[in-house]
Amino acid sequence: MSTLTTANAQRDFRAALRRRGGVSGDLIFRLLAGAAVVVAVGTIGLMIVDSLVAAAPVFRAFGIWGFVTGLRWAPSFAIYGALPFIYGTFVTSVIALLVAVPVAVGIAILVTEVLPPHAARPVAIAVDLLAAVPSVVWGLWGLLVLVPFIRPIEQAVAGSLGQVVPFVGPPTPGPSYFAAGLVVAFMIIPIVAAVTREVFATTPRLQREAVLALGGTRWDVVRQVVIPLGRTGLLAAVILGLGRAIGETIAVTLVIGNATRIGGSIFAPGFTLASVIANEFNEATEELHPEALIALGIVLLAIAVLINGVGVAIRRRFERGLARAR
Amino acid sequence: MPIMAPTGDGRLPLAAPREPIIRLADVNAYYGTRLAVRDVSMEIRPNAITAIIGPSGSGKSTLLRCIDRMHEIVPHARVTGRIEYRGIDIYDDAVDPAAVRRSIGMVFQQPNPFPTMSIADNVSAPARFNGLVRGKGVERDLVERCLRAAALWDEVKDKLQQSGSSLSGGQQQRLCIARALAMAPDVLLMDEPCSALDPVATLQVEQLMLELKRAYTIVIVTHNMQQASRVSDRTAFFTLGEDGAGHLVEEGPTGQIFTAPRERLTEDYISGRFG
Amino acid sequence: MLADAALVLRPTSSARRARARLVVGLAWLTLLIALVPLVAIAGYLIANGVGVLSPAFLLEDPPGDLSAVGGGIRNALFGTIEMTGTAVAIAVPIGLLIAVFNAEIGGRLAVGVRFIVDVVAALPSIVVGIFVYEVVVVAQGHFSGLAGSVALAVIMLPLIVVSTEEMLRLTPRPVAEAVRALGLSRWRSYASVLIPTAFSGIVTGVLLAISRAVGETAPLIFTALGNNFFSADLGEPMQALPLLIYRNALNSAFPAARDRAMGAALVLVALVLALNVLGRWIVARRQLTGR
Numbered sequence: 001m002s003t004l005t006t007a008n009a010q011r012d013f014r015a016a017l018r019r020r021g022g023v024s025g026d027l028i029f030r031l032l033a034g035a036a037v038v039v040a041v042g043t044i045g046l047m048i049v050d051s052l053v054a055a056a057p058v059f060r061a062f063g064i065w066g067f068v069t070g071l072r073w074a075p076s077f078a079i080y081g082a083l084p085f086i087y088g089t090f091v092t093s094v095i096a097l098l099v100a101v102p103v104a105v106g107i108a109i110l111v112t113e114v115l116p117p118h119a120a121r122p123v124a125i126a127v128d129l130l131a132a133v134p135s136v137v138w139g140l141w142g143l144l145v146l147v148p149f150i151r152p153i154e155q156a157v158a159g160s161l162g163q164v165v166p167f168v169g170p171p172t173p174g175p176s177y178f179a180a181g182l183v184v185a186f187m188i189i190p191i192v193a194a195v196t197r198e199v200f201a202t203t204p205r206l207q208r209e210a211v212l213a214l215g216g217t218r219w220d221v222v223r224q225v226v227i228p229l230g231r232t233g234l235l236a237a238v239i240l241g242l243g244r245a246i247g248e249t250i251a252v253t254l255v256i257g258n259a260t261r262i263g264g265s266i267f268a269p270g271f272t273l274a275s276v277i278a279n280e281f282n283e284a285t286e287e288l289h290p291e292a293l294i295a296l297g298i299v300l301l302a303i304a305v306l307i308n309g310v311g312v313a314i315r316r317r318f319e320r321g322l323a324r325a326r
Numbered sequence: 327m328p329i330m331a332p333t334g335d336g337r338l339p340l341a342a343p344r345e346p347i348i349r350l351a352d353v354n355a356y357y358g359t360r361l362a363v364r365d366v367s368m369e370i371r372p373n374a375i376t377a378i379i380g381p382s383g384s385g386k387s388t389l390l391r392c393i394d395r396m397h398e399i400v401p402h403a404r405v406t407g408r409i410e411y412r413g414i415d416i417y418d419d420a421v422d423p424a425a426v427r428r429s430i431g432m433v434f435q436q437p438n439p440f441p442t443m444s445i446a447d448n449v450s451a452p453a454r455f456n457g458l459v460r461g462k463g464v465e466r467d468l469v470e471r472c473l474r475a476a477a478l479w480d481e482v483k484d485k486l487q488q489s490g491s492s493l494s495g496g497q498q499q500r501l502c503i504a505r506a507l508a509m510a511p512d513v514l515l516m517d518e519p520c521s522a523l524d525p526v527a528t529l530q531v532e533q534l535m536l537e538l539k540r541a542y543t544i545v546i547v548t549h550n551m552q553q554a555s556r557v558s559d560r561t562a563f564f565t566l567g568e569d570g571a572g573h574l575v576e577e578g579p580t581g582q583i584f585t586a587p588r589e590r591l592t593e594d595y596i597s598g599r600f601g
Numbered sequence: 602m603l604a605d606a607a608l609v610l611r612p613t614s615s616a617r618r619a620r621a622r623l624v625v626g627l628a629w630l631t632l633l634i635a636l637v638p639l640v641a642i643a644g645y646l647i648a649n650g651v652g653v654l655s656p657a658f659l660l661e662d663p664p665g666d667l668s669a670v671g672g673g674i675r676n677a678l679f680g681t682i683e684m685t686g687t688a689v690a691i692a693v694p695i696g697l698l699i700a701v702f703n704a705e706i707g708g709r710l711a712v713g714v715r716f717i718v719d720v721v722a723a724l725p726s727i728v729v730g731i732f733v734y735e736v737v738v739v740a741q742g743h744f745s746g747l748a749g750s751v752a753l754a755v756i757m758l759p760l761i762v763v764s765t766e767e768m769l770r771l772t773p774r775p776v777a778e779a780v781r782a783l784g785l786s787r788w789r790s791y792a793s794v795l796i797p798t799a800f801s802g803i804v805t806g807v808l809l810a811i812s813r814a815v816g817e818t819a820p821l822i823f824t825a826l827g828n829n830f831f832s833a834d835l836g837e838p839m840q841a842l843p844l845l846i847y848r849n850a851l852n853s854a855f856p857a858a859r860d861r862a863m864g865a866a867l868v869l870v871a872l873v874l875a876l877n878v879l880g881r882w883i884v885a886r887r888q889l890t891g892r
Contacts, residue, residue, distance in 0.1 A: 028788070029787060029791075033698045034702065036694070036698035037714055040695055041717055043736070043755075044721060044755075050735035051735045102631065103631040103634050103635050104631075106632065107632050107635055110628040110631070114625055116401060123632065129639060129874075129877075130635065132816075132870075132874060133642060134815075134817070134843060134870070135817075135819070137642065137846070137866045137870055138642075139847075140863075141641070141645055141646075145641065145645055186638045189635050193635070207440065210438045210440070210502075212396065212427065213431065213432040213434070213506075214427065214505065214506065214509055215425070215428030215452070215509060215611075216424065216452065216456070218625070219625070220455055223455075224440065224451065224455070225440065228442040229441070229442065243723055247724075247726065249725065250843075274727045278822055282823060293731075294731055294735070297727065297728050297731040300727070301725075301728050304723055304724060304728070308719070308723035312719070422612050422613055425613060426610060428610070429609070429611065457617065
């Protein structure tokens with residue numbers, strides 16, 4: 001008779017089923033994984049709460065709205081308002097996007113439509129290398145090379161166009177919103193270009209071939225099909241770039257000129273939310289000064305979370321559109 | 327039903343009926359180093375429907391795409407040999423591929439109307455960006471003429487501004503035909519145009535083809551033998567060789583191919599012994 | 602076009618051709634715009650930094666007064682390595698476990714965790730610095746290398762979680778099925794099969810996270826603070842390469858500080874590049890050999 005039917009063998013078999021690698025091992029493993037999640041999430045939560053608590057006095061003193069729209073930042077008088085820095089963040093980011101987005105789109109078109117595959121890859125890698133340069137090195141170069149380089153250009157523009165058009169007039173000390181925007185633009189080009197490249201690569205081949213079969217040129221393909229079909233994805237890429245731009249700190253600090261007021265021109269010095277915190281935190285000895293800086297951090301956090309949320313929503317819409325087209 | 331004037335923008339005369347409008351000589355098509363189509367020599371007669379039939383993988387679509395220079399879109403793909411259209415070697419260095427494609431149109435297996443454009447725009451946009459029409463009135467005229475020629479006008483005339491992708495499969499395919507006609511081509515290449523359609527839509531497209539051949543030359547690739555025997559005037563039979571490349575076995579009037587083929591392979595395929 | 606061809610075919614009008622050429626030209630221009638700064642930085646660093654490099658530069662500490670000539674970056678180099686190493690020791694185990702948690706538990710819980718991880722990934726690094734300041738520095742009563750390590754770990758964590766999850770998701774079907782078919786316990790299946798299979802991808806993710814952390818300055822400004830002297834004690838303020846560059850850049854009116862910043866920047870960029878290249882090489886090798 002088969003050995004499986006002997007009592008011993010049956011007993012061994014049942015024991016083997018039970019001994020599946022140790023139930024206790026599994027339990028510890030699950031506890032560990034769960035603990036990791038709890039530790040991570042708990043720490044983040046603790047950090048947020050602690051920061052909110054620390055910043056609370058400032059919000060209490062000025063009111064949330066009052067703080068956010070406050071124009072004056074005068075630590076020696078314990079007067080704090082976030083508006084100059086929100087303005088600086090806004091202006092710098094807009095300048096950065098105005099430069100970075102067209103460049104990123106151009107690169108994406110080059111890589112996906114113009115270059116043959118064996119040339120496209122090194123180009124893509126070279127652009128990605130831009131992202132490997134640390135923020136402080138960008139700031140160093142920006143301070144020592146870029147700012148002196150563009151200063152005469154700024155002066156020329158301010159002297160001519162600036163007399164008639166708002167926002168591009170004097171002063172032009174060198175470090176400015178414009179310089180910061182330019183440096184940040186270079187820093188976000190890789191990520192915006194990478195996402196845009198991905199978006200363009202998803203253009204259905206059938207649509208591309210339709211345009212070509214109708215006698216279109218490569219530019220027709222881009223204009224009629226690649227860009228219209230990639231509109232949503234492009235927006236997601238822009239939002240992503242914006243999210244990165246508002247958080248840039250060190251590169252901005254070194255080239256923005258550090259002025260705690262709203263500059264009337266893009267060539268004026270200023271501050272962003274991130275850069276003022278970095279600049280003043282270690283010397284913040286006045287009353288409520290550190291708390292006010294933390295409050296600025298909270299404002300920055302809120303803006304970042306908002307932008308990120310919008311970006312995720314748009315990206316999801318783009319992916320849904322892709323799935324539908326398939 | 328008004329038919330589009332043939333030949334480009336009316337500059338060219340109708341081709342003489344006995345002379346081929348397209349001539350292929352020793353055409354080989356490669357994907358990189360892999361030979362996909364071997365040594366094809368054949369002629370396409372004007373104002374006729376030529377069907378290219380054969381089992382899957384015998385290079386039929388590849389050959390079709392060589393005729394309007396769409397084969398070379400794929401990286402590392404190339405064509406050797408000579409393809410003449412109205413006596414011009416279309417692979418000559420001095421010839422612009424886009425120009426070839428304006429005279430030799432193509433309809434794909436999967437209908438591919440532009441999803442971001444309305445029905446009317448789908449028809450007129452390519453003609454517009456190729457500089458063939460100027461002015462809103464001319465454009466509307468063109469849209470109506472092409473949709474009528476594609477037997478689609480009555481079904482869409484009240485919803486011209488709706489998206490192209492809101493139509494059924496058969497309607498989308500006829501829209502793609504209308505779009506191709508808007509370019510006023512000479513020759514229409516159709517790559518298994520009915521394989522994604524239901525039988526009713528297939529019948530509509532087949533009837534359309536019979537109408538269109540009065541003014542255009544049509545070359546259709548199909549794996550459906552009955553379709554080939556229904557609509558075509560001449561048939562070319564391709565098969566896959568032992569070297570992995572497709573080649574032309576036999577070509578001739580449809581009636582002769584289907585009732586008295588010269589080659590054994592053709593007869594085997596026709597009677598369903600393989601493929 | 603050939604003379605006859607021009608009669609028969611309809612060539613692209615010169616206006617259209619010019620427009621197409623213009624667009625392609627513009628696209629090349631944008632590439633130039635993107636690459637010029639890259640080349641400029643590389644050139645500038647090499648031109649100005651190479652002269653500063655020497656064994657002494659790497660082995661000596663900076664002078665107390667930044668404007669004084671001489672000295673090196675030893676404390677910064679050491680601090681970067683020590684803090685990054687500590688950050689890795691914190692972030693990698695937690696990150697791996699979270700990724701495994703998401704892969705295993707799935708469902709609503711995993712969606713929630715992924716959402717939180719995404720939020721952390723989107724945090725500006727200066728905000729991370731503030732957070733860690735509030736929790737670690739305030740609790741300790743002073744700045745420390747440990748606080749800096751925690752800040753770097755927070756920055757690295759989302760990158761590790763995301764890349765590990767991605768790698769686990771890419772586990773080849775045969776392997777995933779074999780693991781289930783063999784009835785292995787969950788912990789055994791991860792420890793012995795799934796993680797090792799995804800190993801090179803996970804290593805790449807960790808390397809890229811490290812290359813990011815090594816270059817971060819903002820989170821260290823009010824956690825590790827920086828130190829003019831050599832310190833290997835995580836309980837004390839600690840110097841790091843980016844911090845040293847930052848401080849010297851702020852004082853770059855002094856040539857000595859400027860030179861020091863250049864040399865240090867060259868070392869930092871070389872380090873980041875090396876990590877990046879290593880990570881990409883591992884990915885490329887995996888794609889070739891399948892491991």
